[in-house]
Amino acid sequence: MSNQLVPSVYTYVIDEVCEKVAPTFAEMGVGQNVLAELRQTWKRKIASMRVADFDFKESFDDGYGVYDGAGGQYGTEYYGGDHNDSSFAAAANLAALASGVGGDGTAPDSYHIPQNDGAGDEAQAETSKVVETAQPSQREIDELVQRLWQERHRAEGEAAEEQGRGSLAKQRIRQLDGVDDDDDEEDEDDNEDGIGSDLDDEDSEDETADVSHIILCQYEKVNRVKNKWKCTLKDGIITVNGRDYVFNKAQGDFEW
Amino acid sequence: MAQYELYRRSSLGMALTDTLDELITESHIDPQIAMKVLAQFDLTIAEALHNRVKAKAAIKGHLHVYRFCDDVWTFIVDRPTFKLEGSETVHADRIKVVACTARAPPGGKPE
Numbered sequence: 525m526s527n528q529l530v531p532s533v534y535t536y537v538i539d540e541v542c543e544k545v546a547p548t549f550a551e552m553g554v555g556q557n558v559l560a561e562l563r564q565t566w567k568r569k570i571a572s573m574r575v576a577d578f579d580f581k582e583s584f585d586d587g588y589g590v591y592d593g594a595g596g597q598y599g600t601e602y603y604g605g606d607h608n609d610s611s612f613a614a615a616a617n618l619a620a621l622a623s624g625v626g627g628d629g630t631a632p633d634s635y636h637i638p639q640n641d642g643a644g645d646e647a648q649a650e651t652s653k654v655v656e657t658a659q660p661s662q663r664e665i666d667e668l669v670q671r672l673w674q675e676r677h678r679a680e681g682e683a684a685e686e687q688g689r690g691s692l693a694k695q696r697i698r699q700l701d702g703v704d705d706d707d708d709e710e711d712e713d714d715n716e717d718g719i720g721s722d723l724d725d726e727d728s729e730d731e732t733a734d735v736s737h738i739i740l741c742q743y744e745k746v747n748r749v750k751n752k753w754k755c756t757l758k759d760g761i762i763t764v765n766g767r768d769y770v771f772n773k774a775q776g777d778f779e780w
Numbered sequence: 781m782a783q784y785e786l787y788r789r790s791s792l793g794m795a796l797t798d799t800l801d802e803l804i805t806e807s808h809i810d811p812q813i814a815m816k817v818l819a820q821f822d823l824t825i826a827e828a829l830h831n832r833v834k835a836k837a838a839i840k841g842h843l844h845v846y847r848f849c850d851d852v853w854t855f856i857v858d859r860p861t862f863k864l865e866g867s868e869t870v871h872a873d874r875i876k877v878v879a880c881t882a883r884a885p886p887g888g889k890p891e
Binding site for chain 2: 738753762769775
């Protein structure tokens with residue numbers, strides 16, 4: 525298991541893949557400059573993940589400059605504010621949608637709408653608030669979207685209720701009761717091994733586990749004696765604590 | 781040599797798929813080419829790990845979850861310790877191990 529090896533192995537893989545696909549690019553009539561772009565961007569991205577100390581960091585700094593000039597939308601925009609802006613536009617759309625569906629004046633708090641159109645900000649009473657949140661964090665946006673979503677749902681629910689009102693109302697309620705009862709029982713049955721069961725919980729634990737610490741490899745042997753597990757693993761990549769390690773062979777000894 | 785899509789989940793694979801996504805979004809390449817690049821990546825990464833890496837590792841820990849499905853072992857190991865070459869050790873809270881069989885890989889010859 526080695527972290528020192530990572531840069532050389534990864535560089536080899538990047539160069540080898542680019543070399544091997546060059547004929548394909550030519551066949552499909554894609555310019556070699558696109559392939560060069562692929563190689564540069566790939567290297568830049570892996571270096572920015574900081575999973576190891578890549579020596580091509582400096583060498584491609586030049587390329588990065590050229591690239592940034594030509595491509596424009598790479599780099600900063602990808603990681604930077606534009607992403608927020610677009611999320612924001614989406615949030616505003618949602619706001620419009622919510623007020624549209626609601627239609628009864630339960631417009632969402634107005635402070636996120638002026639944020640979007642920029643120019644009119646000064647006229648608004650909430651200007652100070654707007655300025656403060658001019659560059660909203662991802663979390664703020666998430667909260668905003670969630671709130672708008674809930675508002676929209678509520679609005680839709682009200683609309684549906686209104687439709688259902690009148691002569692059909694009683695019948696509707698009765699129907700709902702019936703279905704609900706069935707659902708409850710079914711849910712209990714499903715919970716034995718379906719979604720939301722204990723088994724499913726294990727899965728969701730997996731998901732939290734694989735966020736940043738993962739070993740991707742192949743196994744030769746997996747043996748168990750009582751609660752002792754022995755695994756012979758090979759050709760693996762370990763990502764742990766933000767660093768990558770590679771191994772040719774690994775012995776895993778686990779207790780269950 | 782085994783050929784798995786498994787390694788696409790690695791940081792190097794994610795960096796590649798990200799890059800390909802960008803190129804597709806900007807219409808520099810079409811998805812067909814991206815698939816070919818990824819297929820080549822599957823081959824090359826497996827070959828590189830097999831032939832260009834000699835390092836060995838020892839992993840110990842408490843096995844929290846084990847699963848064997850479709851020839852893939854999945855382990856979730858609590859408080860694993862990794863022994864690197866040369867007495868250095870690495871610790872973590874929890875790690876997930878995903879292992880495909882080295883024996884009779886799909887789409888490749890058994891070794």
